[in-house]
Amino acid sequence: MSVRDLVILGTSSQQPTRFRNHGAYLIRWNDEGFLFDPGEGTQRQFIFANIAPPVVTRIFVSHFHGDHCLGLGSILMRLNLDQVTHPIHCYYPASGKKFFDRLRYGTIYHEHIHVVEHPVYKEGIVEEGDNFSIEAVFLDHGVDNIGWRITEKDQRKFDNAKLKGFGIQGPLVRKLIEEGSIDADGRKVNIDEVSWIRKGDSIAVVIDTKMCAEAIEISKDALILLCESTYLETERDLAERNNHLTAKQAAEIAKKANVKKLVLTHYSARYLDEKVFETEAREVFPNTVAAKDMMYIPFPKNPPEKKSGS
Structure with missing residues (x-):
């Protein structure tokens, strides 16, 4: 069976700390490598994680605030240096095209990789492939910002x-x-007498948003919800002012969306211990994990459930 895990390459929000890199999240799943929001230093985090960057096949940028995209250019140049032969698909809000180009061509290098751009103009299914579908919604963060959902195909x-x-x-x-x-x-x-359908798993990624219906919608029944929790409830006013979530609000989204596991990330540098986020969220949604840099979260394929009477 191919690797199925979520690798946390960074968990900080705007300001990195001694122990937290800017955010970046790699999902290795059925021979694909989905990289979300590569912040500054992501290329180096791959080294610490002992993962070769060419595993990346698709890169997602939720929005173009620096902590979510400043590592994009270096990752593309690294894949170019490694002479990867597979296409690198890049998904991002269409309104940020100029920022994407600046990051991609910010320095001098001879580009050999094949980058396939997928600027997202409207929500819905962005791509329907043989193994996965990719869905997008626009969240509430004050700028065009996308929440993502990756769903594997049903299997007989x-x-x-x-x-x-x-x-x-x-x-x-x-x-x-x-x-x-x-x-x-x-x-x-x-x-149908001799077989049944195993529904494909889904993973939702909601990074940077206020509480909104779209965050719940994109997360419905997901196996894992990777969600920002920049603040605690004691700083709820800051969360509202800066268009972010508290750990409790992230847990409320997970509960309303009926997800299986909630993974928190994107912590403000004011908090030294990420466990406080886990404690707050678990009061609402018990199956919560506060992510740490270099954490591996496996999601092995569960045995398929047979139809009743089969």
């Missing part, structure tokens, strides 16, 4: 015992998939 799972019972094997399985039913064991066998 076969009951090998039932296939064997009907004498279906080898080329007959392929024929069943292609035609939906076949004649076997003296009768017509429908594909």
Whole structure:
């Protein structure tokens, strides 16, 4: 099975600290590397995480405040230096095209990589691939800022015992998939009699926003919600003023969206211990983890649930 994990490369907000780099988040999933909001120093964080940058296949910039994008240029140049041959897909708010170009071409280098730009003009499905769909919504942060959702495709799972019972094997399985039913064991066998659909998992990324309906919408039933929690409730006024969330508000989003796990990040430098965010959020949503730099959060594929009666 391919790697399935969320790697926390940085957890700070605007101001990095001795122990927290600017934010950056890598999701390794089914042979793809989804890199979100590469802040300053992200290239070096890959070294500390012992991960080779060429794992990156897609880069997402939620918005163009510096702590969410200043590492973009160096990551692209590093992938260029490593001579990656796969395309690098880049997703960002369309209104920030000029900032994307400035970051991409901010220095002199000979570009050899194939960068595929996906400027996002409106919310909805941004891309529908063979293995994943990518969805975007605009959040409430005072500038164009996108919340993302990655969903793997549903998979059909076969009951090998039932296939064997009907004498279906080898080329007959392929024929069943292609035609939906076949004649076997003296009768017509429908594909649903010997298989079921495993729903694809989703991961939502909500970085920098005030409380809004869109944050809940993009997170519905997600396996993991990676969410900003810049402040605690004691500084709720600062959160409101700066268009951010508190840890409690992030937990309320997770609860309303019925997510499985909440991962908090993007902490203000005023807080020295990220555990205080976890404590506050767990009062509302118990399955909460306060991310730390260099944390690995695996999300192994759960066994598929069979349909009732199967």
